[in-house]
Amino acid sequence: MKKVFGVTLGILTAMGGFVDIGDLVANSATGARYGMSLAWAVVLGVVGIIVFAEMAGRVASVTQRAVFDLVRERLGARAGLVNLGASFFITVLTLIAEVAGVALSFQLVSDVNYLLFIPLVGFAVWLVIWRVKFTTLETVFGLMGLAMIVTIVAIVQLHPDWSSLWHHASHPSVPPGEGRPTYFYFAIALFGAAMTPYEVFFFSSGAVEEKWTRSDLVLNKANVYLGFPLGGLLSLSLMAGAAVVFHPLGVGVDFLSQVALPTSLALGKVGLAFVIVGFVACTFGAALETALSCGYTMSQYFGWQWGKLVRPREAARFHLVVVSSIVVAIVVGVTAIDPIKVTEYSIVLSAAALPLTYFPILVVANDANYMGDDVNGPVRNAIATFYMVLLTVVAAATIPLMIATKAGS
């Protein structure tokens, strides 16, 4: 039973990483606009995050060192600081969006303006981080997030033309009337969303928090090979729901409420209730991940004591960073800034910073001095090298595409 619950770290990471507020909207928006013709970008992202999260978890299990610890050592203090600045900014942006996302989910069941919920959600995030054990929070939110499986049931219930969905997914093309740059901008958004850096910050730090060792490498694989594909499958089901319901009508997805509509149409109130519980779990889980990741990255770079297993008095600077990040999220969130736009920008901007995060992991995973017999094999290295080239191309193309397409508008 312990092993079963051990997999919840991967499920929570995948729920927060793949199915956070930005992904909920980005996958639905892409499905509504392009049908299934961008499904390949999700698959590409899922394989990429599996490869690198497995490496990060393995490195953490063998060396007891998390990602940002290695970033500073391998990139040096200056390049590491630039990476810290970019990663921290992007993670705080994501935290702002996640806190607002939880508030938006509450709005869906109460019709009370989401801005009123933001301070309460921020406080709840802090309280959970402060009071709840790491294993408890990953189990509760990881398992609650499984409510999102209802979106897969909804697709079946909508009785789509499966051959048409498969044809669009397997023969990707730019639809008539759509520009190629915009198509690739959305592809980068989906890819960036799947490979968001905070996922590996959280996953590797979580492995250290749970005191994983070499004997937990099987658990690491189980987390990665179960959790992330599940997150990817949910992303694809959201895309398919929007492709079936919205694409034929020419509806664009701009609001969280629309994301739940295919499930509501297919399964009624029960389905809607499940999907909203899933929204809360995923966005709250992502808020916890991002708030903790703010503390993890900063503390690991500066060599401070960090983690939930350490008494708060001994990790005061870690907790100060976490609390400050939550306060910033609340203050920015209540300005009524569009949370969906904030997340879209955070995932696209994170695409520009991806190589800086993943390169040090690849280097250390090949260092026999650290890893002993658990270094990367040739197949894994070949795949990882392909992804490093891809990440570099994506990073270089992100900003020009953002300018050329006016952020996909």
Next chain:
Amino acid sequence: MIVGVALLIGLHPISPARTLDDYEHKAKDTAQSVLSSIETARLAARVGTRGDAFGPYVSVMLSESDTAVTKAQGVFDSVQPPDRHADAIRTRLGVLLNRASDGVARLRITARRGQLDRLERQARPLEHLATRLQRFIEDPGQVGTGAA
């Protein structure tokens, strides 16, 4: 620099329409956006009346559709038409946008009053409006036919 670029793009400054072609393009985008909101409102009305969704959820969705229509209308109104042909396009689309705004607002009010059973019937005129918006999107330059 990257953040600056993102902020600049994110603010979505409304660029002027210097040519008829440019104005037509903006009119088409506006019609597309409003059509999307109308279709969302129709789906919301459907799940509301058939008991497939909770009242607050339907109300939120209709409020968001209403806000989106109003915003699109406001942005389009602020664009200066460059010539007389553009004036005609503005008039034709303006009528459709006003009807869309009224129709979606009526649905929002009904949902807020908890009368979900009436929504689907009230949404029926939006179907015709959606067809006309679709026609406008296909040919925004078709003016003076009294179609609006």
